[in-house]
Amino acid sequence: MKLKSRLTTLFKILFAIGLIYWLIATKKLNIEDMKPFLSWQGLLPGLILIGANITLLGERWRYLIKSHVASVKFWPTYKLNLMGIFFNFAMPGGIGGDVVKAYYLQKDLGSSRTIAYTSALMDRALGLYTATLMAFTALLFEYLYSSNHNPMIHKLLISVSILFAGLNLGLLGLMLWQWPERYNQAPSLIGKFFRFMHTCRLFIKSYRQITMAITLTIIAQLFTILFFGWSLQIILQETIDWSTLFFIVPVGFMVVAIPLTPAGVGVGQAAFYFLFQNFSTVQSQSGPAVVTALQIIQFSWGILGAYFYLTRRSKPLTDTSDILKSH
Numbered sequence: 001m002k003l004k005s006r007l008t009t010l011f012k013i014l015f016a017i018g019l020i021y022w023l024i025a026t027k028k029l030n031i032e033d034m035k036p037f038l039s040w041q042g043l044l045p046g047l048i049l050i051g052a053n054i055t056l057l058g059e060r061w062r063y064l065i066k067s068h069v070a071s072v073k074f075w076p077t078y079k080l081n082l083m084g085i086f087f088n089f090a091m092p093g094g095i096g097g098d099v100v101k102a103y104y105l106q107k108d109l110g111s112s113r114t115i116a117y118t119s120a121l122m123d124r125a126l127g128l129y130t131a132t133l134m135a136f137t138a139l140l141f142e143y144l145y146s147s148n149h150n151p152m153i154h155k156l157l158i159s160v161s162i163l164f165a166g167l168n169l170g171l172l173g174l175m176l177w178q179w180p181e182r183y184n185q186a187p188s189l190i191g192k193f194f195r196f197m198h199t200c201r202l203f204i205k206s207y208r209q210i211t212m213a214i215t216l217t218i219i220a221q222l223f224t225i226l227f228f229g230w231s232l233q234i235i236l237q238e239t240i241d242w243s244t245l246f247f248i249v250p251v252g253f254m255v256v257a258i259p260l261t262p263a264g265v266g267v268g269q270a271a272f273y274f275l276f277q278n279f280s281t282v283q284s285q286s287g288p289a290v291v292t293a294l295q296i297i298q299f300s301w302g303i304l305g306a307y308f309y310l311t312r313r314s315k316p317l318t319d320t321s322d323i324l325k326s327h
Contacts, residue, residue, distance in 0.1 A: 082305030138247035
């Protein structure tokens with residue numbers, strides 16, 4: 001199993017390197033386009049915009065944790081989230097950061113592993129759901145009201161609609177399906193599956209929880225869209241159609257959410273090259289350039305997370321008066 005795991009890791013790293021090499025070799029990613037981002041005038045606004053995105057997504061995770069804990073402090077969970085960003089880059093597969101932050105959440109809360117790891121899973125799932133919601137809404141608006149009659153819009157709208165419908169069915173099923181209690185006590189994998197489903201349900205047990213999580217994600221995504229628009233229009237001097245960014249960016253991050261490479265490096269560049277080539281008047285190589293700048297900025301915030309990891313002390317996330325809620 002160790003050999004298989006190492007080979008899988010090696011494959012993912014080589015896959016990411018291969019994608020980047022192919023993009024550069026075919027001039028789909030122009031290194032010259034990266035130079036404007038390497039000055040303080042290029043980095044500072046990006047650090048602020050992506051920093052706001054990271055903060056809001058961290059708050060989404062903290063809000064989900066609060067469904068199990070009476071009061072969770074902002075600063076400790078924020079540091080855990082930055083640690084997760086660092087390990088998304090440092091560990092292969094794109095979900096290593098989720099594992100790390102869930103592990104330390106478990107240690108700090110003294111709660112079960114299931115609750116800690118499910119919080120990270122549901123955080124990621126709600127992020128994917130919201131990105132799909134935003135992409136579906138923007139694509140539908142583009143299809144109905146835009147003068148742009150790109151036939152690819154219709155095809156992409158159908159694909160996103162199918163995914164969105166499937167996610168809605170899954171979410172409603174998780175919230176409304178009432179299975180017999182004896183299923184939770186069943187032996188082997190069947191019992192584990194239903195206990196896991198029960199834990200997932202606890203994170204979305206009210207429409208208020210889901211609405212808050214979706215709202216935080218939408219605001220966070222708006223900061224990312226603003227980063228793309230600012231990068232293209234101010235840094236790269238491109239003429240952009242803002243309406244297309246409202247579906248290009250969420251769709252791009254839906255692809256990046258597939259855990260193929262560390263932090264989506266390589267996959268993100270290829271995805272945004274395709275999206276800008278087919279749905280925008282912007283030069284297609286500008287998409288990979290902006291995504292690369294975004295990943296550099298994310299990694300910069302991740303370096304802060306690495307510092308928190310190296311200087312970490314085991315401290316509780318909650319006040320001493322807080323207690324775990326009964327499940």
